[in-house]
Amino acid sequence: xxxxxxxxxxxxxxxxxxxxxxxxxxxxxxxxxxxxxxxxxxxxxxxxxxxxxxxxxxxxxxxxxxxxxxxxxxxxxxxxxxxxxxxxxxxxxxxxxxxxxxxxxxxxxxxxxxxxxxxxxxxxxxxxxxxxxxxxxxxxxxxxxxxxxxxxxxxxxxxxxxxxxxxxxxxxxxxxxxxxxxxxxxxxxxxxxxxxxxxxxxxxxxxxxxxxxxxxxxxxxxxxxxxxxxxxxxxxxxxxxxxxxxxxxxxxxxxx
Numbered sequence: 041x042x043x044x045x046x047x048x049x050x051x052x053x054x055x056x057x058x059x060x061x062x063x064x065x066x067x068x069x070x071x072x073x074x075x076x077x078x079x080x081x082x083x084x085x086x087x088x089x090x091x092x093x094x095x096x097x098x099x100x101x102x103x104x105x106x107x108x109x110x111x112x113x114x115x116x117x118x119x120x121x122x123x124x125x126x127x128x129x130x131x132x133x134x135x136x137x138x139x140x141x142x143x144x145x146x147x148x149x150x151x152x153x154x155x156x157x158x159x160x161x162x163x164x165x166x167x168x169x170x171x172x173x174x175x176x177x178x179x180x181x182x183x184x185x186x187x188x189x190x191x192x193x194x195x196x197x198x199x200x201x202x203x204x205x206x207x208x209x210x211x212x213x214x215x216x217x218x219x220x221x222x223x224x225x226x227x228x229x230x231x232x233x234x235x236x237x238x239x240x241x242x243x244x245x246x247x248x249x250x251x252x253x254x255x256x257x258x259x260x261x262x263x264x265x266x267x268x269x270x271x272x273x274x275x276x277x278x279x280x281x282x283x284x285x286x287x288x289x290x291x292x293x294x295x296x
Contacts, residue, residue: 090200092283096276097199098192106191110184117177123170195275202272206280209265216261220254227251 097103227247234244269280276283 089283090203093199093203093272093276094196096278096283097195100195100275100277103188103191103195106184106188110181110188113177113181113184117174117181120170120173120177123173199272199275202268202275206265206268206272209261209268213258213261213265216254216258220251220258223247223251223254 227250230239230244230247233239234241272280
């Protein structure tokens with residue numbers, strides 16, 4: 041039996057396995073082709089998709105709650121501005137002597153002025169306390185708007201980060217799938233070689249272990265992408281497919 045081709049085959053196989061398990065020796069041109077063919081990663085309407093995701097995220101209950109809190113602060117400001125009216129007291133007195141009639145002797149009762157008495161009671165404390173209270177209410181409105189703006193930025197960053205991770209995982213899964221297919225072919229060849237007695241059991245076992253590890257990576261990546269999808273859908277409130285492929289979603293809804 042010729043040992044030189046056998047040794048060359050085993051050495052080539054081990055180098056091939058190490059290159060995939062280490063993830064260091066990957067053809068960049070092949071990766072470029074995979075990325076270009078990945079519809080999610082290279083979506084021509086990606087800008088529109090991101091804009092739609094942000095729009096839906098800003099319509100989430102979390103952001104609407106911040107909007108309601110701002111409205112409550114604005115109403116509190118209006119209430120504070122009008123509170124000073126509750127402390128004012130207006131009184132009216134009528135001069136009883138002005139209503140007396142003639143006594144019949146031809147003499148007129150004396151006219152005492154003023155005939156009406158008006159009084160407006162303004163507590164001095166309200167003059168000094170109303171201004172700061174109004175300023176506090178106005179600052180509460182400004183604080184609510186600032187928190188709302190900060191929350192909006194955080195929501196935008198969060199949804200776009202999750203979407204980019206979702207796209208990257210899709211591309212990595214395609215790369216990983218190519219690697220897994222190649223290693224599966226090598227594992228099948230190693231199994232045939234082991235049955236024929238060309239390679240030892242340790243070499244065959246190493247090959248099968250590498251194949252299983254790559255399959256495990258595929259499953260973990262798929263799980264991670266599905267979890268990211270659920271997190272995105274929790275934020276936007278609609279299926280992610282309806283944003284990525286709005287035409288297909290509209291056709292499905294029409295058929296129903």
